[in-house]
Amino acid sequence: MEQRGYYGRYGGAFIPEILVSTFDELVSAFEEAKSDPSFWQEYEEIMHTYSGRPTPITYAENLTRHFGGARIFIKREDLNHTGAHKANNVMGQGLLVKRMGKSRVIAETGAGQHGVATATMAAKYGLACTIYMGETDVLRQRPNVFWMERLGAKVVPVTDGSRILKDAINEAFRDWVSNMDNTHYVLGTACGPHPYPEMVSWFQSIIGREARKQILALAGKLPTRVYACVGGGSNALGIFNGFMNDPVELVGAEAAGKGLHSGKHASRIASGDGSPGVAQGYKTYFLQNNDGQMKETHSVAAGLDYVGVSPILASLGESGRVRFTGATDKEVIDALRLTMKTEGLIPALESAHAFAQAFKEAPGLSGDDIILINQSGRGDKDIFTVADAFDDPHWKTFIRKKAEAYHA
Amino acid sequence: MLEKYLKKRLKEKPILLMTHIVVGYPSFEASMDLVKEMVKAGVDLMELQIPFSEPIADGPVILRANQTALERGATVEKCLEFAAKAAGEFQIPFLIMTYYNILYRYGVNSFVSRMADTGLKGAIIADLPPEEGSEYLNTMRAHDLSSVPIFSPTTTSERMAYLNGFAHGFIYCVARKGVTGAQTAFSESLDDYLKRCRSASSLPLAVGFGVSCKSDVDYLSGKADIAVIGTQTLRIMEKDGVEAVGKFVSELRP
Ligand SMILES: Cc1ncc(COP(=O)(O)O)c(C=O)c1O
Numbered sequence: 212m213e214q215r216g217y218y219g220r221y222g223g224a225f226i227p228e229i230l231v232s233t234f235d236e237l238v239s240a241f242e243e244a245k246s247d248p249s250f251w252q253e254y255e256e257i258m259h260t261y262s263g264r265p266t267p268i269t270y271a272e273n274l275t276r277h278f279g280g281a282r283i284f285i286k287r288e289d290l291n292h293t294g295a296h297k298a299n300n301v302m303g304q305g306l307l308v309k310r311m312g313k314s315r316v317i318a319e320t321g322a323g324q325h326g327v328a329t330a331t332m333a334a335k336y337g338l339a340c341t342i343y344m345g346e347t348d349v350l351r352q353r354p355n356v357f358w359m360e361r362l363g364a365k366v367v368p369v370t371d372g373s374r375i376l377k378d379a380i381n382e383a384f385r386d387w388v389s390n391m392d393n394t395h396y397v398l399g400t401a402c403g404p405h406p407y408p409e410m411v412s413w414f415q416s417i418i419g420r421e422a423r424k425q426i427l428a429l430a431g432k433l434p435t436r437v438y439a440c441v442g443g444g445s446n447a448l449g450i451f452n453g454f455m456n457d458p459v460e461l462v463g464a465e466a467a468g469k470g471l472h473s474g475k476h477a478s479r480i481a482s483g484d485g486s487p488g489v490a491q492g493y494k495t496y497f498l499q500n501n502d503g504q505m506k507e508t509h510s511v512a513a514g515l516d517y518v519g520v521s522p523i524l525a526s527l528g529e530s531g532r533v534r535f536t537g538a539t540d541k542e543v544i545d546a547l548r549l550t551m552k553t554e555g556l557i558p559a560l561e562s563a564h565a566f567a568q569a570f571k572e573a574p575g576l577s578g579d580d581i582i583l584i585n586q587s588g589r590g591d592k593d594i595f596t597v598a599d600a601f602d603d604p605h606w607k608t609f610i611r612k613k614a615e616a617y618h619a
Numbered sequence: 620m621l622e623k624y625l626k627k628r629l630k631e632k633p634i635l636l637m638t639h640i641v642v643g644y645p646s647f648e649a650s651m652d653l654v655k656e657m658v659k660a661g662v663d664l665m666e667l668q669i670p671f672s673e674p675i676a677d678g679p680v681i682l683r684a685n686q687t688a689l690e691r692g693a694t695v696e697k698c699l700e701f702a703a704k705a706a707g708e709f710q711i712p713f714l715i716m717t718y719y720n721i722l723y724r725y726g727v728n729s730f731v732s733r734m735a736d737t738g739l740k741g742a743i744i745a746d747l748p749p750e751e752g753s754e755y756l757n758t759m760r761a762h763d764l765s766s767v768p769i770f771s772p773t774t775t776s777e778r779m780a781y782l783n784g785f786a787h788g789f790i791y792c793v794a795r796k797g798v799t800g801a802q803t804a805f806s807e808s809l810d811d812y813l814k815r816c817r818s819a820s821s822l823p824l825a826v827g828f829g830v831s832c833k834s835d836v837d838y839l840s841g842k843a844d845i846a847v848i849g850t851q852t853l854r855i856m857e858k859d860g861v862e863a864v865g866k867f868v869s870e871l872r873p
Binding site: 223224225226227228229230231232233371372377381384385388389390391487488489490491492499501502503504505 | 671672673674675676678679682683686689694695718719720721723724725745746747748750751768769770771772773774775778782793796797798801
């Protein structure tokens, strides 16, 4: 191991000694794959035949008319198999697992999208699969728990710590230090020790590579701004990577929860509440107290409810290349309502953060401007949370009847 | 400094004992009582763990102790004051065990100076490989404190030699894969691993993770220099109280 994986001051690999050889193995498998052109070809092929890539870009004509500013386009990562960009990373790591000859995968999941994607990959490649999920998220993303289990994965609810995404990551590491010989940890976002930030954003860069070509073909020019929600940062880096060297403003929407200044959010950068720290194997901006103890976070979207952020984004935020903002729970629900009604699209609550931010800014731009929103996933998984947010009476009646049928 | 002390003690005893507590768990008072009991029971050195909210190398027992200590108001300041008091009152060496963020947030330099000023002898940082730790390692050396490296069964002999280059005091040899608290099979593969450790370093070898009874300590006598008892004393304290820990520790050696 050498010191590596730094982006400005952030990144690195702060790992217990027991994992050093495992990371060395992973780094060399990744480096080999990266320098082998047939690997990326194989990856594109599997994403095409299994996940339906390339995903299209949709012109949101009605939203454009509604806001009367920039023309709004949407990159449709929700159309991936399993309904989110998470499949891109998971299938890529799956190919690496095959190369490394391991027989078991583990993963953390927040929204459950990464867990479902990992469970499908494991089913397809004949791997044993265990998914760690905070107890709070098990409850708020129950449909995905059902699918993971049906796909043959073991879902372990994590009852320690704040019982959300970061705690699931800790548990996955604890499993890995015992079982690294046959097990690969499919980390779901561009966080964690090197090589994960680089590796996950490399696989996700398929989004931006497609999007740049597609928007040029569709609109004849580059977008003025690109919006993505930022949990760990993988869908954002995926689409941003396509426009990094272009005169395009890149905007990351963090979860502002009950407000950026409420203390109840998961905004590590835009709120100004985050500070540099080292946890979960890497250095980045964390929501932590002065002692370095991690704080509780809050977001309506489980997939954004995380204390850290990709070290690559921390660096891009510091250099000013990416602008960070936050969308509140309420803005997100409103954006979701509007998008469903006007376009017939159902973004995941996570993705709806990018929509909400774009909606705030679209009216201030002109009809010559184009904005591109990354719809990182579809919202079916959020049916319980959204039904509650909309206080949907028919849904409540249905649930009551269903409970009666189960004699609950 | 620490190395000399350990080697001197090793002339008097077949194996040394290092015990561990999570500072502030279940309370600061109980923590001090534990130290007292352990010293009275004859331990040769102690690890004081400063609790961290994300202890990824620790198993469920120590993890929950970390959480509970934090919930009950343990701060880094209080833990350092506690450590200073222990080091002032008792004659054995005390080391800090924790995760890197605690030092990083405090300021590595200030943290290490404070350790030196208050009579602590060294530190074990679970998530800081030397590749990331040059500031820490240099400061520790400048203050004549022991930075204790960790060997594991997955560490190659080549890397053991590399880690040994940064070592002061002793080497912490993790007995097996996994986190703290699980069972360890004390068997031949452990012997081979300890032989590899021995040939990589002339420093005393401490063996931890899963050492939980007298027969484990007996097994290690002659193969290692220090037996590390971590989770087991926590379990005993939780079940039978602080005094039971003293009795348990005093019966670990003939
Ligand atoms: C649909 C969707 N979007 C976004 C995210 C946030 O992750 P990231 O920031 O890595 O894209 C998640 C995470 O679970 C998700 O499920």
